[in-house]
Amino acid sequence: MIITKKKDPNNILETVKKYDKFFLIGCSECASLCGTGNEEALQEMTDFLESNGKKVTGQLVPKTGCQTLGTKIELKKDKEACADADAVIVMSCGAGTQSATEIFKDKPVYPSNDSLFLGNMTRFQMFDERCSLCGECVIGKTAGICPLTNCPKGLLVGPCGGMSDGKCEVSPDVPCAWVRIYERQKSLDNLDEMKEVLEPKDWSAGQKPGNLSTRSEKKEEKK
Ligand code: SF4
Ligand code: SF4
Numbered sequence: 001m002i003i004t005k006k007k008d009p010n011n012i013l014e015t016v017k018k019y020d021k022f023f024l025i026g027c028s029e030c031a032s033l034c035g036t037g038n039e040e041a042l043q044e045m046t047d048f049l050e051s052n053g054k055k056v057t058g059q060l061v062p063k064t065g066c067q068t069l070g071t072k073i074e075l076k077k078d079k080e081a082c083a084d085a086d087a088v089i090v091m092s093c094g095a096g097t098q099s100a101t102e103i104f105k106d107k108p109v110y111p112s113n114d115s116l117f118l119g120n121m122t123r124f125q126m127f128d129e130r131c132s133l134c135g136e137c138v139i140g141k142t143a144g145i146c147p148l149t150n151c152p153k154g155l156l157v158g159p160c161g162g163m164s165d166g167k168c169e170v171s172p173d174v175p176c177a178w179v180r181i182y183e184r185q186k187s188l189d190n191l192d193e194m195k196e197v198l199e200p201k202d203w204s205a206g207q208k209p210g211n212l213s214t215r216s217e218k219k220e221e222k223k
Contacts, residue, residue, distance in 0.1 A: 001030040001120070002093040003127045004037070004113040009048045012112055016087055019108070021055045023078070023085035025100055027065030027092035035125055036113045037061065037091040045091065045112060057084040065096030072103045082107075135205030138198060143184035148201075150177035156198040 016022070024042050031037025039061055046056045058081025062071040075082060082088075087108045090097040093115040100109045117129040132149045138156070139146050148154045152170045158178030162169025166179045185191050 001033060001118070001127075002095070003116045003119045003129070004031055004034050004093050005116060006036050006041070007112055007114055009045070009112075012089070012110065013049075013052055013054075016054075016089070016110055019054075019086035021057050021084060021086045022049060023057050023082050023088050024059035025065065025071070025075075025088060025090045025092070025096070026059070026061035027096050028061050028063050029065070031065065031092040031096065031113065032061070033121060033125075034113075034127070037065065037096070041091055045089065057081040065090070065092035066099055068099040068102050071096075071099050075103065133206060134201065134203075135207070135210070136202055138201070141193065141196065141198060143181045143188065143190070143193075145177060145181050145184060147177050147181065150180070156201065 024045055026032065026037035026039070026042050028038075031041075035041060042059045042061060046059065049056055058078045060075060060078055062074045065071055082104070085107065087110060088100050088104050089110050089112050090100045091112045093113065094111065095115075097109060097111040116127075118131045118133060119127045119129040122128050129149055131146055132154075134148055138148070147156060147158065151158060152168060152174070153160060155178065158181075159176045160169070160178075163176040163179060164172075166176055168174040168176045182191075182194065185194055
């Protein structure tokens with residue numbers, strides 16, 4: 001999931017100061033799990049804006065904010081509230097915000113969140129980064145643990161000389177990713193897999209902006 005955190009509402013207020021009326025959009029997926037785009041977060045933003053003399057014309061927590069067409073369809077029932085707004089505040093990740101940019105051709109769109117990383121919820125509303133979206137996954141060779149993300153240097157061969165007592169040199173609170181990989185391979189009796197030295201990565205696989213079609217040829221024909 002995409003991990004987001006709320007921006008300082010006073011900074012948002014400063015950014016949108018020339019507008020008076022807003023439509024709010026959240027997201028039922030990652031941003032809801034992060035508590036940054038669920039109904040409660042939208043209500044909190046509504047209360048904040050209204051206590052500062054602004055008006056909220058309406059709001060929607062779409063099923064999947066980054067699903068542009070689906071969000072556009074869900075917004076049809078809020079046509080008047082959207083038309084009445086001077087600007088849109090999107091309370092999801094940067095992708096959801098850019099869905100709104102595509103949908104609202106004639107209105108400015110502002111994000112209320114910062115998108116931080118792709119990670120896992122390890123406990124309720126506690127998140128750890130797990131994947132750097134490199135475009136060519138190697139964790140089939142590293143015991144299911146991503147060295148690119150969990151090692152601050154992103155080393156494909158480790159540990160480096162900075163490792164001490166199983167901890168990373170950046171902080172004694174950070175376990176060395178390569179010690180974790182070693183320990184897991186050992187517990188799985190797969191240490192022989194560590195004899196293979198990973199090839200340098202083809203970084204072009206993660207070139208931006210990424211695009212992909214997973215449509216089958218049959219679906220393409222029907223289009
Ligand atoms: S190797 Fe790449 S795709 Fe796989 S988890 Fe790590 S960053 Fe993500
Ligand atoms: S100590 Fe381990 S995790 Fe830290 S930079 Fe070196 S190899 Fe990477």
